[in-house]
Amino acid sequence: MNRADQRAIRWELLIVLAVTFGASGVRATLRLLEAATLPEDLNKQTTTLNARQSTLTWLDPAFQLISTGVLVAWGGLALFLLLRHVPPALAGRPGASGVHLRPRWRDIAPGAGLAALIGVPGLAFYVGSVQLGLSREVIPTGLDRSVQDLVLLVLNSWANGVAEELLVVAWLCCRLRQLRLPWMWVFLASAVLRGSYHLYQGYSAGLGNMVMGLVFVWFFYRTGRVWPLVVAHGLIDTVAFVGYQVLGSTPGL
Numbered sequence: 001m002n003r004a005d006q007r008a009i010r011w012e013l014l015i016v017l018a019v020t021f022g023a024s025g026v027r028a029t030l031r032l033l034e035a036a037t038l039p040e041d042l043n044k045q046t047t048t049l050n051a052r053q054s055t056l057t058w059l060d061p062a063f064q065l066i067s068t069g070v071l072v073a074w075g076g077l078a079l080f081l082l083l084r085h086v087p088p089a090l091a092g093r094p095g096a097s098g099v100h101l102r103p104r105w106r107d108i109a110p111g112a113g114l115a116a117l118i119g120v121p122g123l124a125f126y127v128g129s130v131q132l133g134l135s136r137e138v139i140p141t142g143l144d145r146s147v148q149d150l151v152l153l154v155l156n157s158w159a160n161g162v163a164e165e166l167l168v169v170a171w172l173c174c175r176l177r178q179l180r181l182p183w184m185w186v187f188l189a190s191a192v193l194r195g196s197y198h199l200y201q202g203y204s205a206g207l208g209n210m211v212m213g214l215v216f217v218w219f220f221y222r223t224g225r226v227w228p229l230v231v232a233h234g235l236i237d238t239v240a241f242v243g244y245q246v247l248g249s250t251p252g253l
Contacts, residue, residue, distance in 0.1 A: 026196075
C-alpha cells in the first residue's frame with residue numbers, strides 16, 4: 001500500500017469515527033464526568049435506554065424509527081466502505097481465508113453461543129457493579145408494553161448489533177490492519193472504542209464492554225466473520241430490552 005492509500009485510510013478513520021461512535025464515546029465520557037460530580041452516588045442515579053423521544057404518543061414511533069435508521073445507516077456505511085476496499089485476508093490471522101461480509105444461516109448458531117457466553121456473566125457483572133457503586137441503574141426501556149413498542153425495541157436491538165459490529169469490529173479492524181497496526185493494538189483500539197460509548201452508564205459499563213469487545217474481536221480474528229457477532233449482539237439486546245419490558249425484571253445489559 002502506497003502513502004496516498006495510507007493517508008486516505010487515516011482520513012477515512014478520522015471522518016467515520018467523528019460522525020459515529022467516536023463522537024458517541026466523547027459524549028458518553030463527558031456524561032460520566034457529569035454524573036461523577038453530582039451529589040448522589042453513582043448507583044443512586046438512573047439512565048434509561050430507548051427512552052421516549054416525544055410526549056406525543058403517535059409521534060414517538062417516528063423518532064424511534066429515525067434513531068434505528070441512523071444506526072443501520074452507520075452499519076451500512078461500514079459495509080459499503082469495506083465492500084469497495086476490503087483486504088482479501090487479514091494478515092497474521094490464523095487460517096486467513098479472507099474477510100467474509102455476506103450473512104449466512106450458519107451464522108445463527110455461533111451467534112447464539114456468543115450471546116450466552118457474554119449475556120449471562122454480563123448480567124451478573126452489572127448487578128455486582130451497581131451494588132459496589134460503579135454503575136448507574138440502567139433501565140433498558142422507557143417505552144410501553146404495547147405490540148408497537150415491543151417491535152420498536154426489537155428493531156433497535158438489531159440495529160445496535162448491525163452498527164456496532166460492522167463498524168467497531170469489521171471495518172475498524174480491517175482498516176487498522178491495512179495500516180499494518182499490530183493485532184494487539186487492533187484488539188485494544190476496538191475494545192476501548194466500544195467501552196467508551198457505554199461510559200454514560202458507569203465505570204463498569206466501560207470495562208464490561210471492553211471485555212465484550214476483546215471477545216468479539218478475537219472471534220473475528222479467528223474466523224474473519226462478522227455476522228455471528230451481529231446475531232449475538234442483537235440477541236443480547238433483545239433479551240435485555242424486551243425481557244425487561246415484558247417481565248418488568250431487574251435491568252440487564
